[in-house]
Amino acid sequence: MSDEQTRLAELRDEIDRIDQKIMELISARANCAQEVAHVKMAANPGQDVFFYRPEREAQVLRRIKEQNPGPLSGEEMARLFREIMSACLALEKPMHIAFLGPIGTFTQAAALKHFGHSVISVPLPAIDAVFREVESGAAHYGVVPVENSTEGMINHTLDMFMSSPLKICGEVQLRIHHHLLVSPKHADQEITRIYSHQQSFAQCRQWLDTHRYGVERVTVSSNAEAARRAAAEPGTAAIAGDMAAELYGLDMVASSIEDRPDNTTRFLIIGREAVPASGHDKSSILVSMRNKPGALYKLLEPFHRHGISLTRIETRPSPSGTWAYVFYIDFEGHVEDEQVRKVLAEVDEEAVELKRLGSYPIGVL
Numbered sequence: 001m002s003d004e005q006t007r008l009a010e011l012r013d014e015i016d017r018i019d020q021k022i023m024e025l026i027s028a029r030a031n032c033a034q035e036v037a038h039v040k041m042a043a044n045p046g047q048d049v050f051f052y053r054p055e056r057e058a059q060v061l062r063r064i065k066e067q068n069p070g071p072l073s074g075e076e077m078a079r080l081f082r083e084i085m086s087a088c089l090a091l092e093k094p095m096h097i098a099f100l101g102p103i104g105t106f107t108q109a110a111a112l113k114h115f116g117h118s119v120i121s122v123p124l125p126a127i128d129a130v131f132r133e134v135e136s137g138a139a140h141y142g143v144v145p146v147e148n149s150t151e152g153m154i155n156h157t158l159d160m161f162m163s164s165p166l167k168i169c170g171e172v173q174l175r176i177h178h179h180l181l182v183s184p185k186h187a188d189q190e191i192t193r194i195y196s197h198q199q200s201f202a203q204c205r206q207w208l209d210t211h212r213y214g215v216e217r218v219t220v221s222s223n224a225e226a227a228r229r230a231a232a233e234p235g236t237a238a239i240a241g242d243m244a245a246e247l248y249g250l251d252m253v254a255s256s257i258e259d260r261p262d263n264t265t266r267f268l269i270i271g272r273e274a275v276p277a278s279g280h281d282k283s284s285i286l287v288s289m290r291n292k293p294g295a296l297y298k299l300l301e302p303f304h305r306h307g308i309s310l311t312r313i314e315t316r317p318s319p320s321g322t323w324a325y326v327f328y329i330d331f332e333g334h335v336e337d338e339q340v341r342k343v344l345a346e347v348d349e350e351a352v353e354l355k356r357l358g359s360y361p362i363g364v365l
């Protein structure tokens with residue numbers, strides 16, 4: 001054996017020993033999670049038991065990131081623990097997660113990033129269908145897009161909260177990379193038509209105008225649908241992400257063609273119950289004010305006075321009348337925090353209606 005072979009054999013033996021220990025530790029952790037499930041069931045006989053604990057998961061992942069000794073990055077280590085926790089939770093209770101489909105969309109990628117791969121993910125054709133699936137109890141949680149850094153808010157999602165009783169239980173951000181994709185079967189054909197979702201066309205507008213000017217752009221219901229069509233139709237291409245490319249076996253003609261390199265979409269996790277504080281939280285509310293001078297000032301001033309940071313404010317037309325508006329507001333803090341309680345009590349006095357959409361851990365991954 002050469003020196004190299006001897007050293008490699010030693011290192012591989014060491015890796016085998018470490019893997020054995022990791023496996024034993026993961027199994028011990030999984031046994032603990034099963035025990036947690038028994039404790040939860042015993043404490044709530046005959047009631048709905050909430051096996052998934054978003055606040056606890058956020059705390060575990062934050063601690064892993066903070067205490068990670070390297071050389072793996074904190075992100076990478078948290079991703080590994082994300083999957084371990086996902087598998088442990090599946091032992092307690094397999095979670096059904098509804099998402100804006102079809103399979104292969106960025107929303108599915110966001111759902112798997114947030115919950116890990118040990119969930120049963122259920123594609124649904126529209127945002128309101130995702131809300132209905134969770135409201136009816138057919139799915140435990142849902143995942144819907146809410147805003148994109150290039151294109152702004154996804155109004156349909158915001159508007160759903162006006163009538164839905166669901167709570168926001170979490171958020172997850174995903175860097176969105178779009179690729180121009182073709183089927184290897186049709187690689188020799190000239191591209192005369194490009195399929196994509198309207199948001200993706202908007203996020204790649206400059207690139208398309210520069211590199212594929214004059215090529216027909218056809219809007220379809222999702223990137224995954226665009227990929228499906230490009231796989232089937234010669235002379236066409238799709239703009240879609242990695243998951244859709246893999247799913248439909250497409251090749252990249254050009255990669256990461258989004259106009260802004262930081263193109264990111266934020267998704268919300270919706271569920272039926274409120275989430276306790278995790279120590280680093282955000283809250284969302286919907287407020288409608290009387291249509292009179294100073295209304296917006298009166299709404300925002302208490303946040304400033306109590307030192308609460310607003311992270312987003314959006315205006316949407318109110319369903320109750322022409323030229324009446326509803327404000328969608330995100331701010332830092334949890335409704336159980338003393339300062340937040342005070343602010344919301346003041347806002348409630350001024351508002352025609354105040355709806356608390358939920359407090360939830362600020363996205364960790």
Ligand SMILES: O=C(O)C(=O)C[C@]1(C(=O)O)C=C[C@@H](O)C=C1
Binds near residue numbers: 033051056085088
């Ligand atoms: O701490 C709990 O309540 C658990 O159920 C354990 C655990 C974990 O594996 O750490 C699993 C699922 C929950 O979502 C949170 C954490």
